[in-house]
Amino acid sequence: MNSIKSTEYIEDLQYKxxxxxxxxxLPSFTTDAVLLADFARVKRTxxxxxxxxxxxxxxxxMHGRYGMRAIGFExxxxxxxxxxxxxxxxxLSDFLSAENADYTSAYKKYNGAFSAxxxxxxxxxxxxxxxxxxxxxxxxxxxxxxxxxxxxCAANKVLKxxxxxxxxxxxxxxxxxxxxxxxxxxxxxxxxxxxxxxxxSPYLVLVKGRKDAGKSLSYEPDLVLMNPDGSETDELxxxxxxx
Numbered sequence: 525m526n527s528i529k530s531t532e533y534i535e536d537l538q539y540k541x542x543x544x545x546x547x548x549x550l551p552s553f554t555t556d557a558v559l560l561a562d563f564a565r566v567k568r569t570x571x572x573x574x575x576x577x578x579x580x581x582x583x584x585x586m587h588g589r590y591g592m593r594a595i596g597f598e599x600x601x602x603x604x605x606x607x608x609x610x611x612x613x614x615x616l617s618d619f620l621s622a623e624n625a626d627y628t629s630a631y632k633k634y635n636g637a638f639s640a641x642x643x644x645x646x647x648x649x650x651x652x653x654x655x656x657x658x659x660x661x662x663x664x665x666x667x668x669x670x671x672x673x674x675x676x677c678a679a680n681k682v683l684k685x686x687x688x689x690x691x692x693x694x695x696x697x698x699x700x701x702x703x704x705x706x707x708x709x710x711x712x713x714x715x716x717x718x719x720x721x722x723x724x725s726p727y728l729v730l731v732k733g734r735k736d737a738g739k740s741l742s743y744e745p746d747l748v749l750m751n752p753d754g755s756e757t758d759e760l761x762x763x764x765x766x767x
Contacts, residue, residue, distance in 0.1 A: 539765045540588035544579060545610045550602060553581035556692050556728060557644045561585035562763045563716060563730040564690035566592050566640045573597065573682055575627040575643040575675060580607030582642050583620045593619050597627035628670050631681035641679045641689045645672060672701065676708040680735060689733045695726035711737040716744040
């Protein structure tokens with residue numbers, strides 16, 4: 525395994541002995557990704573696709589919990605190489621890999637191959653007014669390379685019938701994601717809202733969808749991140765394995 529670069533550092537995930545390589549000059553993972561990894565429930569026998577894997581945080585955390593196989597698709601070569609390096613650092617090359625590829629074209633090689641897809645997609649479109657300090661962060665946070673519809677269409681193509689998608693999105697844009705999921709035959713099955721504090725409006729929604737499923741929807745209790753005094757809730761501490 526190659527040594528890490530001068531701008532890279534190794535962070536202990538404090539879970540199952542896992543580590544991840546991060547780069548000070550590139551996008552890191554967010555709280556949203558950690559929450560999504562906890563929300564996504566798969567089986568050991570599942571084959572999972574991570575759309576826009578970035579640092580590879582989702583496959584690492586999910587493998588630590590479930591032991592499944594996964595491929596992370598990442599358009600940015602520097603991020604993809606870093607994710608693959610983390611996989612090798614953890615000795616997980618038999619289970620996980622990172623491919624430097626546009627996930628909207630993944631169906632050409634993996635049509636109907638996956639039993640689950642996870643995705644923490646870019647939230648902002650080009651007209652949102654959001655700006656990023658560099659091109660790597662712009663691609664990670666804005667829909668420059670593909671839209672939400674493109675993402676969900678791609679998920680439909682790589683999923684087996686009955687396969688699941690786990691995705692997070694801004695809560696204020698819930699109608700948009702539900703509409704696009706239904707249009708792409710990914711029936712919404714489970715919703716969970718995320719709030720910074722109990723009295724605050726939800727800022728994020730976690731959604732599970734299923735390809736070719738019937739129409740029924742359930743709700744998990746809201747995930748609240750902070751107590752009134754500003755301390756982390758017990759559930760957030762559980763998700764981050766702080767106890």
